Amino acid sequence: MNNNRIIELLEEQPRQYVSGEALSRELQISRTAIWKQIKKLESQGFEIEASRRLGYRLMSKPSQLTLPVLLKKLEGTALVRSIKLLDTVDSTQNVAQRLAEEGAPEGTLIIADHQTSGRGRHGRSWVSPAGKGVWMSLVLRPGIPLQFAPQLTLLAAVALCRALKSVTSLEIGIKWPNDLLIGGKKISGILLESTAEDERLRYVIAGIGVSVNLERGDYPPELLDVATSLLIESGGQIERSDVVAAFIREFEHLYALYQQEGFGPIRTLWEALSVTLHKLTRLYSPAGEFEGTPIGLDERGALLVKKSDGSIVPVFSAEMSAPKAGG
Structure with a gap:
């Protein structure tokens, strides 16, 4: 493995340059070819400084997700029963769905270092480079009626928002239904996919993607105005295992609360964290588009929108434009 050997050679001389000639001679x-391997390492999150005259030196390595570290940080939790750490997958959702169909129990957690075909809501792709984000899917078997599935999406948004605020102290809010924003830019994706039988959920796959340590250069130009990362916003690297552990702890707490007391407490928390409410916006629903002011959630998890004529309509599925200034 040339990549591993290059890192080993650079680590033997911390913060010092190793010439391209020396690397070439050692790896034969x-x-x-050395330059191409260096570029590949950089795409995986290694920061390597190159000098035409001096060679290469290792400045920083991507934070590594390891099973011992994750298990240590999850001590005292009960929800996660097994963790599968994978290198590169098409999508953690696909892996989790296959395992769920094979009978994987609730609490099976799939985490990948890199996704080649990460996806979000409505089939959109999700930028998931190696070593820089949290890309994970959790198998749930809540045994609730199918119509309550949207409530779990809102629960996941609350859990992730609370977790990221605790890890970073950044001002993070929820745009309905489950986008997390900092200064109007998206930092995460949440996708819940379910399978039902006899109108009850057989299982739910909760997919969570968090842009943790992505830099501006990791995004295609067309996303720079709408997407950001915890690193960009905080100015420093965030330990990815802290993000995973914080989310699992928050989700476990809220999931137990939901099962004991229903949706009411989750609704209150979601409304407190929302950046959507009480601002005039335009919604694009299957029934057509209209303007209105979101005022809260109903007991089912639908967004309550007050229209210009004073009527209040529940919305379960819609795309939402940015809130209007002064609305």
Whole structure:
């Protein structure tokens, strides 16, 4: 594995340059091949400084997600029963769904270092580079009626928002239904996919993607105005295992609360964290588009929108534009 050997050689001389010639001689490959391997390492989150005259030196490594560290940080929790740490997958949702169909119990957690086809709501793709984010899916078997599935989406948004605020102290809010925003820019994706039988949920796969340590160069230009990361907003690297552990702890607490007391407490928490409410906006629903002011959630989890004529309508599925200034 040339990549691993290059890192080993650079680590042998911390913060010092190692010439391309020395690396080429040690690995018995051309200097052009060394350069290509360096570029591959950089795409995986390694920061390597290159000098035409001096060679290469390792400045920083991506935070590594390891099973011992995760288990240590999850001590005292009961929800997660097994963790599968994977290197590269198409989507953690796909892996979790296959395992759920095979009978994987509630609390099976799939985490990947890299997704090649990460996806969000409405089939959108999700930028998921190696070593820089949290890309995970959790198998749930809540045994509740199918119509209550949207409530779990809102619960996941509250859990993730509370978790990220605790890890970073950043001002993070929820845009309905489950987008997390900092200064109007998206930092995470939440996708719950379910399978039902006889109008009850057989299982739910809760997919969570968090842009933790992505830099501006990791995003395609067209996303720079709408997407951001915890690193960009905080100015420093965030330990990814802290993000995973904080989310699981929050989700476990809220999931137990939901099962004991229903949706009421979750609704109150969601409304307190929302950046959507009481601002005039335009919604694009299957029934058509209209303007209105979201005023809260109903007991089912629908967004209550007050229209210009004073009527209040529940909305279960819609795209929402940015709130209007002064609305």
